[in-house]
Amino acid sequence: MTFLSDTALKHELNARGFRSTPQRQKVLRIFMALTQGEHLSAENLHQALEEDGEHISLSTVYRTLHLMVYMGLLRELELAEGHKHYELNRPMLDHHHLVCVHCNQTLEFSESSISEIGKKTAETSGYQVLDCQLTLYGICSKCYMPEART
Secondary structure, three states: EEEEEHHHHHHHEEEEOOOOOOHHHHHHHHHHHHHOOOEEEEEHHHHHHHHHOOOOOOOHHHHHHHHHHHOOOOOEEEEEEEEEEEEEEOOOOOEEEEEEOOOEEEEEOOOOOHHHHHHHHOOOOOOOOOOOOOOOEEEEEEEEEOHHHH
């Protein structure tokens, strides 16, 4: 579910009993401006807001992110241990990540066979697939040291 305008966001927030604030609208605009595959942590978002002249506390940023995840606007990703990222929740089933456990570099990739396996499993179990994500953890080529293998 993606809201492409401030008016649509305001309507959806009001329908769910929440207020539409300029800060919430700004947060959504920041995510909508990201290129596909770009993720932001709460701290990255807070910094972007500060650089844009918005003075919002980090705790308000976290509350806004959690609300937008709850509403289905954003997707919360745990790409590295203890380090959550957020991205616009675009409808796609082939959305996977490869994360380096040393430097947290994240590579996004698409592989339809993963989604196909998931869909077949869901169908036989009576489920309807809403989203499919696979996160693989490894060591990138910059962090991997072959001489350390023994």
